[in-house]
Amino acid sequence: xxxxxxxxxxxxxxxxxxxxxxxxxxxxxxxxxxxxxxxxxxxxxxxxxxxxxxxxxxxxxxxxxxxxxxxxxxxxxxxxxxxxxxxxxxxxxxxxxxxxxxxxxxxxxxxxxxxxxxxxxxxxxxxxxxxxxxxxxxxxxxxxxxxxxxxxxxxxxxxxxxxxxxxxxxxxxxxxxxxxxxxxxxxxxxxxxxxxxxxxx
Amino acid sequence: xxxxxxxxxxxxxxxxxxxxxxxxxxxxxxxxxxxxxxxxxxxxxxxxxxxxxxxxxxxxxxxxxxxxxxxxxxxxxxxxxxxxxxxxxxxxxxxxxxxxxxxxxxxxxxxxxxxxxxxxxxxxxxxxxxxxxxxxxxxxxxxxxxxxxxxxxxxxxxxxxxxxxxxxxxxxxxxxxxxxxxxxxxxxxxxxxxxxxxxxx
Numbered sequence: 147x148x149x150x151x152x153x154x155x156x157x158x159x160x161x162x163x164x165x166x167x168x169x170x171x172x173x174x175x176x177x178x179x180x181x182x183x184x185x186x187x188x189x190x191x192x193x194x195x196x197x198x199x200x201x202x203x204x205x206x207x208x209x210x211x212x213x214x215x216x217x218x219x220x221x222x223x224x225x226x227x228x229x230x231x232x233x234x235x236x237x238x239x240x241x242x243x244x245x246x247x248x249x250x251x252x253x254x255x256x257x258x259x260x261x262x263x264x265x266x267x268x269x270x271x272x273x274x275x276x277x278x279x280x281x282x283x284x285x286x287x288x289x290x291x292x293x294x295x296x297x298x299x300x301x302x303x304x305x306x307x308x309x310x311x312x313x314x315x316x317x318x319x320x321x322x323x324x325x326x327x328x329x330x331x332x333x334x335x336x337x338x339x340x341x342x343x344x345x346x347x
Numbered sequence: 348x349x350x351x352x353x354x355x356x357x358x359x360x361x362x363x364x365x366x367x368x369x370x371x372x373x374x375x376x377x378x379x380x381x382x383x384x385x386x387x388x389x390x391x392x393x394x395x396x397x398x399x400x401x402x403x404x405x406x407x408x409x410x411x412x413x414x415x416x417x418x419x420x421x422x423x424x425x426x427x428x429x430x431x432x433x434x435x436x437x438x439x440x441x442x443x444x445x446x447x448x449x450x451x452x453x454x455x456x457x458x459x460x461x462x463x464x465x466x467x468x469x470x471x472x473x474x475x476x477x478x479x480x481x482x483x484x485x486x487x488x489x490x491x492x493x494x495x496x497x498x499x500x501x502x503x504x505x506x507x508x509x510x511x512x513x514x515x516x517x518x519x520x521x522x523x524x525x526x527x528x529x530x531x532x533x534x535x536x537x538x539x540x541x542x543x544x545x546x547x548x
Contacts, residue, residue, distance in 0.1 A: 194406060195404050196399065204518075205392070205395060205513075206398075206518050209516065209529060209531060212529070216538075219548050312406075317405075317410070328410060328413070330414070333532070333534045337418075
């Protein structure tokens with residue numbers, strides 16, 4: 147039996163989620179694993195944990211921005227914080243779940259494109275029009291996408307996915323499960339790598 | 348001119364501070380650097396950042412304890428959370444600053460002993476009597492220590508060190524400066540190692 151896929155929970159407006167998205171597939175693949183991508187709304191966990199967006203917090207905000215830029219440079223990926231950060235990333239998350247059952251690979255390509263536009267180019271990745279623009283080159287009809295993300299069942303799907311994430315103990319982005327072992331943060335990916343290599347400790 | 352020492356800010360009741368203390372000197376030494384240890388009271392930063400002790404936070408609390416134990420196992424150090432965690436670590440911090448100007452090496456040995464008693468043995472490292480017990484084998488008169496940590500100038504010293512840490516941008520434990528470059532967290536020590544090796548990026 148093939149080893150279970152990793153589960154990669156992320157919020158589309160999470161800088162560290164973006165950084166993790168740039169390397170999670172490669173790490174998993176090196177150990178013969180697939181990755182299931184699962185966007186959710188990290189803001190929904192803030193009421194439980196009392197957390198606030200990092201960049202809004204005195205001292206921590208300045209440090210976090212510095213740390214994001216330093217981590218991005220070390221990973222060799224472009225980084226730019228979008229204006230009006232943070233926001234609830236409803237449109238890209240709904241677009242992902244609208245697509246994922248019928249076109250899983252396209253959904254993941256769209257997720258990558260949204261992350262790139264948001265954190266490499268500093269654009270507003272929460273805007274439905276931008277999400278539709280990014281989906282078009284992937285063969286998705288933009289009008290169908292804009293209608294799809296307004297459907298009650300698609301909105302409900304994102305709500306349920308977010309609730310299921312919280313029920314499982316997810317409280318931040320990125321959050322990765324390796325065979326039910328939880329890892330929070332882009333800074334835990336080296337540990338994920340070693341966990342996959344050794345089977346845990 | 349020799350390269351500047353690293354500055355290692357830590358709170359005596361910080362589990363991740365304990366984990367960092369077990370390897371910071373070795374990392375620095377590999378790159379020909381000394382380390383200045385600087386205890387402070389991380390609780391003093393909570394009013395600014397709105398942070399709370401990790402273990403008190405829903406979801407995050409359970410995960411953090413799991414993460415601390417997993418990180419300790421990977422580092423190969425014993426780990427046990429003391430009862431009545433967390434507390435303000437006044438006695439060991441004051442004892443450190445009472446000692447450090449005249450006996451810097453003894454102060455550091457005492458810091459290691461307090462961290463070991465607290466997080467390897469789960470004892471109450473905030474208790475003045477325990478701090479005095481741990482100082483005795485290092486050649487420190489326990490009565491002098493117990494009197495010393497009650498002196499107004501020693502109390503004032505810890506207050507000033509804590510204020511200076513916050514003024515410098517320190518908001519968590521451990522917090523390390525490498526030539527004014529700030530790193531927060533035990534999970535940044537691999538990055539500190541690479542920063543020292545490469546001169547930064």
